[in-house]
Amino acid sequence: MRVDVVSIFPEYLAPLGLSLIGRARAAGVLDVGVHDLRAWTHDVHRTVDDTPYGGGPGMVMRPEPWGEALDSLVPPGEESGARLVVPTPAGVRFDQAMAHELAAESHLVFACGRYEGIDQRVLEHAGTRMPVTEVSLGDYVLFGGEVAVLVIMEAVTRLLPGVLGNADSLAEESHAHGLLEAPVYTKPPSWRGLDVPEILRSGDHGRIARWRRDQALVRTARRRPDMLAVLPAERLDKRDVAA
Numbered sequence: 001m002r003v004d005v006v007s008i009f010p011e012y013l014a015p016l017g018l019s020l021i022g023r024a025r026a027a028g029v030l031d032v033g034v035h036d037l038r039a040w041t042h043d044v045h046r047t048v049d050d051t052p053y054g055g056g057p058g059m060v061m062r063p064e065p066w067g068e069a070l071d072s073l074v075p076p077g078e079e080s081g082a083r084l085v086v087p088t089p090a091g092v093r094f095d096q097a098m099a100h101e102l103a104a105e106s107h108l109v110f111a112c113g114r115y116e117g118i119d120q121r122v123l124e125h126a127g128t129r130m131p132v133t134e135v136s137l138g139d140y141v142l143f144g145g146e147v148a149v150l151v152i153m154e155a156v157t158r159l160l161p162g163v164l165g166n167a168d169s170l171a172e173e174s175h176a177h178g179l180l181e182a183p184v185y186t187k188p189p190s191w192r193g194l195d196v197p198e199i200l201r202s203g204d205h206g207r208i209a210r211w212r213r214d215q216a217l218v219r220t221a222r223r224r225p226d227m228l229a230v231l232p233a234e235r236l237d238k239r240d241v242a243a
């Protein structure tokens with residue numbers, strides 16, 4: 001997968017070179033380019049913003065630099081497999097399903113907005129030649145899209161083949177099977193008067209799997225009842241509590 005990120009604060013994206021993502025790049029499954037939007041400005045002040053039409057507070061990011069940046073990173077006629085992802089508070093909610101969708105793309109281009117956002121015509125014009133996804137991480141506002149890109153990149157990169165050491169951990173993690181994951185424990189068996197649940201030390205893997213499933217259901221019902229509401233009936237097996 002090729003990833004290009006455009007920002008007026010490219011240094012914010014430095015963590016993309018570290019750890020998990022660094023391993024993905026070393027494994028050859030990820031190639032990341034970070035670009036300064038101002039490279040596509042041509043005035044002495046390298047201007048990227050201007051006042052909003054219709055009035056209102058703050059500034060809006062000008063379309064011209066973005067248009068030239070996207071033309072450079074996704075040359076017209078070479079859009080195959082490219083998707084533009086724009087973090088914004090007004091976006092579609094990002095979730096694990098979308099992480100899987102994005103992990104299947106061959107070229108992701110992230111546009112990091114600042115100020116009050118990017119002139120909408122940038123997204124409209126890009127949409128005439130590639131899929132465009134405006135994505136939100138949740139109902140809160142940041143100073144810009146850079147931190148959201150780091151979150152999305154971590155969620156997507158760990159799904160790429162060969163990136164996670166133990167592929168099993170993908171199968172059982174939270175949200176992988178529509179439920180929150182069960183609590184986990186390790187040695188020592190007793191710690192500050194708190195014991196590991198006996199079942200986990202029984203060696204009875206059938207009962208252990210049942211216990212974990214029950215814990216996941218209870219935890220999900222208490223913390224994220226909304227997830228149970230959308231859990232497909234076939235995901236609940238006959239031994240689960242009544243749906």
Ligand SMILES: NCc1ccc(-c2ccccc2)nc1
Pocket residue numbers: 087088089112113114115116117135136137138139140141142143144145148
């Ligand atoms: N929901 C996460 C998120 C994503 C992007 C932004 C944002 C804020 C200002 C300008 C441009 C993007 N804020 C929150």
